[in-house]
Amino acid sequence: MHPQELAIADFTYDLPDSKIAKYPLAQRDASKLLIYNHGDISESQYYKLDEYLPANTLLVFNNTKVVEARILFYKETGSKIELFCLEPDDRYNDITSAMLEKKEVYWKCLIGGAKKWKSGALTHSFEFNGKNIELNATQIEKRNDYFLIHFQWNETTLSFAEILHFAGIIPLPPYLKRETEESDKDRYQTVYAKYDGSVAAPTAGLHFTTDLLENLGKKGIEHDFVTLHVGAGTFKPVKADTMGEHEMHYEAIDVKKSFIQNLLNHLDGKIIPVGTTSIRTLESLYWIGVKCHLGKLTSLHDDLTQWEPYELPQDIDAKTALSALIKWLEDQKMDRLLTRTQIIIAPGYQLRIADGLITNFHQPQSTLILLVAAIVGDKWREIYQYALTHDFRFLSYGDGSLLWK
Known part of the structure; x- marks a missing residue:
């Protein structure tokens, strides 16, 4: 069956609210770890991960950093308007460079309380080095599913990333059903977060500590980093009956040639x-x-679309593909690849690079459940039922799993 024919209703389970972790554990690597290997399910904890990986393993982490993407503005009437900064306007080449813009920037945003904001600029003020900083926001236009906002500020030494840091709030996932607290500034970031750009954390990495990474290294288990900035689309519900009618969200990739x-x-x-x-x-x-x-790669901005992996030839080995990509970058005299991906990994997809996955437990009827099912097949139901009946904690601040394909 082609993944386009999959019905999302077949990928659901009952998730009681009591199973959703509202807060992280005090110790990151004390979280429980479910291990699925060739049909067998067992459980351990993250700090023992080195016992379940062979010495020739390469772990790949996403070093994106969650930005304080929610900014609260108040009109003279006292009405509250919330801007949720999704991603930079298309006029910028990549998120990193847009984050470094000074004085002004154009950003795609959601607006909470949009009906209260008909016209004019909104202002948010805060103190920086004893100086009053004013951040102004002006609507440029409304597009299909977002507003284009022009931000301007009066401190020319501050980048937009710094403006967000001082003026914004970390955006917790809506299913936590609570406001952001001071502790979330640290715990909703991985210990290796480096590049500003995400509006949601790569949550599987929240379980890792510097001590755990050091212990893994002692066994000869290496690690390296990619950068994929997580967009709000990661929470986008699947409303279509079949996946062929669902449009996956794009996310920005930044990967070094090395x-x-x-x-x-x-x-x-x-x-x-x-x-x-x-x-x-x-x-x-x-x-x-x-x-x-x-x-077939026509330009530097040739995004990978949702269904391309199912339409391209299926008989090219990973060595040939990666070697061709390196050569293409060398021909372009580039040392990093900046692009976007819309890939959907669902049952019927065969992994080409990865041998498995470390991941948290995901929402019912989500594209992330489809991804898990692509790796372990119909066993995903048994895995999730085991987790539900053995006191595993679910979603962003919950426990996780090591799934071998």
Whole structure:
């Protein structure tokens, strides 16, 4: 069956609210870890992860950083308007450069209380180094599912990333049903978060500590980083009956050429992405490499679309694809790949780079459940039922799993 024919109603389960972790554990790597390996289910904890990975494993982490994407503005009448900063306008080449803009920037936003804001600029004030900073927001236009907002501020030394840091609030997932607290500023970031740009954390990485990474390294388990900025689309519900009618969200990828070479060097071992964003990145790199091999990559901004992986030739090995991608980057005199992916990984998809996945437990009827089912098949139901009946904690702040394909 082609993934387009899959019915999302077949990928549901009953998730009681009591199973959703509203807060993280005090110790990151004390979280429970479900291990699924060739039909067998067992459980452990993250700090023992080195016991379940062979020495020739490469772990791949997403080092994106969650930005304070929610900004509250108040009109003179006292009405509250919330702007949720989704991603930069298309006039910018990538998220990182847009985050570094000073004085002004154009951003795609959702507006809470849009009906109260008919015209004029909104102002948010805060203190910085003893100086009053004013951030102004003006509506440029309303588009299909967002508003284009022009932000301007009066402190020319501050980048937009810094403006968000001082003026904004970390956006917790809506299913936590609580306001952001001071502790979330630290705990809703991975310990290796580096590049500003996400509006949601790559949550599988929240379980890792510097001590755990050090212990893994002592066993010869290496790690490397990709950057995929997580958009609000990660929470986008599937409203269509079949997946062919569902449009996946795009997410921005930023990957160094040296990382692709590292992947190439580890194809004979095990490659385990940490999180769904990491696996989407790895598998996208393969298909972009296939396009390079076939001479079908037409430009620097040739995004990987949702169904391309199912339409391109299926018989090209990973070494050929990654080698072609490296050569393409060298021909372009580029040391990093900046692009976007819309890939949907669902049952019927065969993993090309990854040998498994470390991930949290996901919402019913979500594209992330489809991704899990693509790796473990119909066993996903048994895995989730085990987790529900053995006191595993679900969703962003919950426990996780190591799933071997």
